[in-house]
Amino acid sequence: MPDQQTDDETSAVADTGDKPAVVGGPAASDGIRMQEPTIADGPDLWRLARDSGLDINSPYVYTLWSRDFAATSVIARDSEHNPRGFVTGFVRPAYPDTYFLWQVGVDPGFRGRRLARRMLDHIGDRIAALGLTHLEATVTPDNAASRALFESFARSRECTAVWSPLFGREHFPADDSEGHEPEDLVRIGPLGRPDTDSSTSADI
Numbered sequence: 001m002p003d004q005q006t007d008d009e010t011s012a013v014a015d016t017g018d019k020p021a022v023v024g025g026p027a028a029s030d031g032i033r034m035q036e037p038t039i040a041d042g043p044d045l046w047r048l049a050r051d052s053g054l055d056i057n058s059p060y061v062y063t064l065w066s067r068d069f070a071a072t073s074v075i076a077r078d079s080e081h082n083p084r085g086f087v088t089g090f091v092r093p094a095y096p097d098t099y100f101l102w103q104v105g106v107d108p109g110f111r112g113r114r115l116a117r118r119m120l121d122h123i124g125d126r127i128a129a130l131g132l133t134h135l136e137a138t139v140t141p142d143n144a145a146s147r148a149l150f151e152s153f154a155r156s157r158e159c160t161a162v163w164s165p166l167f168g169r170e171h172f173p174a175d176d177s178e179g180h181e182p183e184d185l186v187r188i189g190p191l192g193r194p195d196t197d198s199s200t201s202a203d204i
């Protein structure tokens with residue numbers, strides 16, 4: 001992959017409505033910048049989720065998420081400020097050492113550029129700094145890209161990805177005409193620093 005040196009070390013401060021939050025970060029050499037979402041990013045998160053082929057949730061969810069879970073979420077924008085990828089997640093209330101990654105999506109035209117890995121590296125650094133030790137997510141059995149992503153992240157942190165069934169078809173509405181695939185849980189930890197021959201926090 002190309003050398004990902006930062007070209008801008010500036011950060012910005014935005015008012016999310018109830019508290020100021022640092023939303024800016026250094027841009028990578030391809031212009032990608034990782035940011036904590038603000039409520040103004042809600043519509044773009046929703047569009048990214050829709051265009052990524054993820055489950056469609058209400059627009060309200062993404063705007064609410066951007067207000068209350070910004071510190072554990074990411075929106076990635078290119079040099080022209082176009083949204084290219086996102087991660088939403090939260091710290092599990094009953095397990096405060098564990099981050100649950102709810103959704104990760106990358107603009108279909110931007111895939112294969114290690115953007116998802118860079119976003120996970122960014123989130124991994126953030127949650128490690130908060131003292132969290134594990135990352136969890138669920139993935140449908142046929143989602144090879146997502147499985148490879150989490151395995152790649154686990155390898156880079158020198159820890160294992162443990163897979164187990166979590167939600168079966170019976171845990172989703174039977175009267176949903178489209179149904180819902182089962183979801184396997186992946187639990188990764190204890191978290192270490194990302195490796196150096198792949199994406200690192202310096203990329204972002």
Ligand SMILES: CC(C)(COP(=O)(O)OP(=O)(O)OC[C@H]1O[C@@H](n2cnc3c(N)ncnc32)[C@H](O)[C@@H]1OP(=O)(O)O)[C@@H](O)C(=O)NCCC(=O)NCCS
Pocket residue numbers: 052053054102103104105106107110111112113114115116117118138139143144145146148149152
């Ligand atoms: C999954 C997804 C986020 C990956 O985004 P991406 O930016 O293209 O992924 P990256 O370039 O960072 O690749 C990360 C790793 O996954 C692997 N990978 C990516 N796409 C893959 C594919 N289609 N098949 C197999 N492996 C794949 C890469 O080879 C890399 O692994 P490596 O480090 O061992 O080489 C993207 O395909 C997507 O948005 N999919 C739809 C939404 C989704 O399914 N999200 C996950 C469920 S919440």
